[in-house]
Amino acid sequence: xxxxxxxxxxxxxxxxxxxxxxxxxxxxxxxxxxxxxxxxxxxxxxxxxxxxxxxxxxxxxxxxxxxxxxxxxxxxxxxxxxxxxxxxxxxxxxxxxxxxxxxxxxxxxxxxxxxxxxxxxxxxxxxxxxxxxxxxxxxxxxxxxxxxxxxxxxxxxxxxxxxxxxxxxxxxxxxxxxxxxxxxxxxxxxxxxxxxxxxxxxxxxxxxxxxxxxxxxxxxxxxxxxxxxxxxxxxxxxxxxxxxxxxxxxxxxxxxxxxxxxxxxxxxxxxxxxxxxxxxxxxxxxxxxxxxxxxxxxxxxxxxxxxxxxxxxxxxxxxxxxxxxxxxxxxxxxxx
Amino acid sequence: xxxxxxxxxxxxxxxxxxxxxxxxxxxxxxxxxxxxxxxxxxxxxxxxxxxxxxxxxxxxxxxxxxxxxxxxxxxxxxxxxxxxxxxxxxxxxxxxxxxxxxxxxxxxxxxxxxxxxxxxxxxxxxxxxxxxxxxxxxxxxxxxxxxxxxxxxxxxxxxxxxxxxxxxxxxxxxxxxxxxxxxxxxxxxxxxxxxxxxxxxxxxxxxxxxxxxxxxxxxxxxxxxxxxxxxxxxxxxxxxxxxxxxxxxxxxxxxxxxxxxxxxxxxxxxxxxxxxxxxxxxxxxxxxxxxxxxxxxxxxxxxxxxxxxxxxxxxxxxxxxxxxxxxxxxxxxxxxxxxxxxxxxxxxxxxxxxxxxxxxxxxxxxxxxxxxxxxxxxxxxxxxxxxxxxxxxxxxxxxxxxxxxxxxxxxxxxxxxxxxxxxxxxxxxxxxxxxxxxxxxxxxxxxxxxxxxxxxxxxxxx
Numbered sequence: 001x002x003x004x005x006x007x008x009x010x011x012x013x014x015x016x017x018x019x020x021x022x023x024x025x026x027x028x029x030x031x032x033x034x035x036x037x038x039x040x041x042x043x044x045x046x047x048x049x050x051x052x053x054x055x056x057x058x059x060x061x062x063x064x065x066x067x068x069x070x071x072x073x074x075x076x077x078x079x080x081x082x083x084x085x086x087x088x089x090x091x092x093x094x095x096x097x098x099x100x101x102x103x104x105x106x107x108x109x110x111x112x113x114x115x116x117x118x119x120x121x122x123x124x125x126x127x128x129x130x131x132x133x134x135x136x137x138x139x140x141x142x143x144x145x146x147x148x149x150x151x152x153x154x155x156x157x158x159x160x161x162x163x164x165x166x167x168x169x170x171x172x173x174x175x176x177x178x179x180x181x182x183x184x185x186x187x188x189x190x191x192x193x194x195x196x197x198x199x200x201x202x203x204x205x206x207x208x209x210x211x212x213x214x215x216x217x218x219x220x221x222x223x224x225x226x227x228x229x230x231x232x233x234x235x236x237x238x239x240x241x242x243x244x245x246x247x248x249x250x251x252x253x254x255x256x257x258x259x260x261x262x263x264x265x266x267x268x269x270x271x272x273x274x275x276x277x278x279x280x281x282x283x284x285x286x287x288x289x290x291x292x293x294x295x296x297x298x299x300x301x302x303x304x305x306x307x308x309x310x311x312x313x314x315x316x317x318x319x320x321x322x323x324x325x326x327x328x329x330x331x332x333x334x335x336x
Numbered sequence: 337x338x339x340x341x342x343x344x345x346x347x348x349x350x351x352x353x354x355x356x357x358x359x360x361x362x363x364x365x366x367x368x369x370x371x372x373x374x375x376x377x378x379x380x381x382x383x384x385x386x387x388x389x390x391x392x393x394x395x396x397x398x399x400x401x402x403x404x405x406x407x408x409x410x411x412x413x414x415x416x417x418x419x420x421x422x423x424x425x426x427x428x429x430x431x432x433x434x435x436x437x438x439x440x441x442x443x444x445x446x447x448x449x450x451x452x453x454x455x456x457x458x459x460x461x462x463x464x465x466x467x468x469x470x471x472x473x474x475x476x477x478x479x480x481x482x483x484x485x486x487x488x489x490x491x492x493x494x495x496x497x498x499x500x501x502x503x504x505x506x507x508x509x510x511x512x513x514x515x516x517x518x519x520x521x522x523x524x525x526x527x528x529x530x531x532x533x534x535x536x537x538x539x540x541x542x543x544x545x546x547x548x549x550x551x552x553x554x555x556x557x558x559x560x561x562x563x564x565x566x567x568x569x570x571x572x573x574x575x576x577x578x579x580x581x582x583x584x585x586x587x588x589x590x591x592x593x594x595x596x597x598x599x600x601x602x603x604x605x606x607x608x609x610x611x612x613x614x615x616x617x618x619x620x621x622x623x624x625x626x627x628x629x630x631x632x633x634x635x636x637x638x639x640x641x642x643x644x645x646x647x648x649x650x651x652x653x654x655x656x657x658x659x660x661x662x663x664x665x666x667x668x669x670x671x672x673x674x675x676x677x678x679x680x681x682x683x684x685x686x687x688x689x690x691x692x693x694x695x696x697x698x699x700x701x702x703x704x705x706x707x708x709x710x711x712x713x714x715x716x717x718x719x720x721x722x723x724x725x726x727x728x729x730x731x732x733x734x735x736x737x738x739x740x741x742x743x744x745x746x747x748x749x750x751x752x753x754x755x756x757x758x759x760x761x762x763x764x765x766x767x768x769x770x771x772x773x774x775x776x777x778x779x780x781x782x783x784x785x786x787x788x789x790x791x792x793x794x795x796x797x798x
Contacts, residue, residue, distance in 0.1 A: 058447060068436075075431060078420035088414075097752070097755060103400075107396045297425045304433070322448060334454070
């Protein structure tokens, strides 16, 4: 089918876009529930139950976006999948162990005998922390072109911390939206305390990417691109300000504006993601492999795309249904 | 050990741990739907009590399945890059369809199924239960399509060492797919039947005489009694299909070295690959020929046909395949014996669970995990039986492995094994803890007073 021109051009691009959207959705959705896990040690035992209740019906579907993203990388860009994942062997293993621990701790903490609950709470925190740090580390290594030098490791260690703080910040924003009274007030404090992670993280990645790669430097800092792209950093700065101001108005008696911090945090994530996507396009493995070189056979991509066109709107629809059913402030989770 | 062997053990360990939980959720989803529909039809609260107990087991098993499944999707890339590089054009779309049609469906509706009973209308809760059960089954379908294709590949052509799809119908409906899929779905049904019977028997032995434990005990035992003959028949069909497409696997299963007629069915033997013969054989004369060829002098292929001129062995390691197969079949016959005897005793003069002697109730408790044993043994038979191939005749396991330093693989393997052992112990412990708690009367607690807006969202139960 040559409806849109050469399928070896538009199919890889479409799949790169789909994969990008999945990663973005994953980072926002699992970002907030990982963040809630990272914030666990700051909460009382009763608050921990509410925190888990606020993410309980969603976390499973949130993690499925990671499976979709990695699945798209696997099916659409098989060569890149192998190169990237073998280069990130250890952080991937740490992330997976973290995901295992936190995923099962959700269930065990309420089903195991009561004396064991503290242990599972701790494992839930530890798993969330391991996952967030590992993802931040992978982001850092990817930005540095997947090289194994000492500088790369140091930079990746820094992004690991920043991403974890950024996750806990969006997690706190989610809690502001879903909780009330003392816990909500605490969440406001946590969110304020987490903004620096977001700013420094954004700053570090924005500075490092053009410095590491002359190609990316040229993409950003030559005329006329520099003017066309200027709205991106400016908007990000505006979002940070708006986020800060919305937090200062919370908590309040009518709960007015409790949705605002989460909304601004999502917008910030989107802006940051667009910046990264622009920098790295058309490469899927930085400076080594473009999406066009790494793509699977067009006939295989086509058959997935046909399914995706029907299925992805349905996924969107019933995900929205789930968020609607469990809308409002979090209540105790019960099977009856 | 080298990277290849460590990677194989690592993937084997992950996939073995993973399959335990989908094996439960695939069939348990449908059993839960059955409980819910019985409740809708009769209004009898014992069905809802059964639902509430088993939905907890479902939730726990589902979480274990999800997290161990994510691990595997990454390991394709971290440990086996050659797999996707060679057959990615075929495996890719099949995996993508699994994620798109199954994973999201089950993950999203699981929330409503677990926590939505008082929040959504009754029909939506029943629909969510159905969609979760349907999702798990779809997932099994796609993954078994891919697995079967790796055993009996067709519908593709090789260009420059990479497989390209030529006919998707042939790929999906490849020769071993229907047999393998039904064999696995029945295995899942049996695993759940014996798990339900075993945990219910445990509750019974602790003195639980509630109506809900009676219905679950009966459901488990009758379900097992009904499915096991179907499984034995299906297993035989699957074996004949394997004989046609992967004779070397059947030769290893039977421990048959030379292609010959009048092959005995070996009950015991120690296959010796160095000497290329069996030691301490105990067998039933002609029986293997009768099972596989339906006549006593039927010719059964032997392992020695699968050694190349230069001595390269192109058949699977014999002892693991030979023994896994016997463990699977032995467990199957133990299931047959127990479920039929218990069914007979319960149906005789309609005595119900009271008709089952205490000894038999005791036997049911360890048999709660017989489905796991048989399923794992069956998968070891078929997967080790495919070696040295990863995709039969197309790609060997050796060429697909990643060039990762062995110590990396070894360290992560040790970490995975430690976590899996811990989680498995915790899982089994919690199952029995939940059963014990149910015996003590797990009455619905009064709802904790909720503040302000949260309580306004609570819709009265249907």
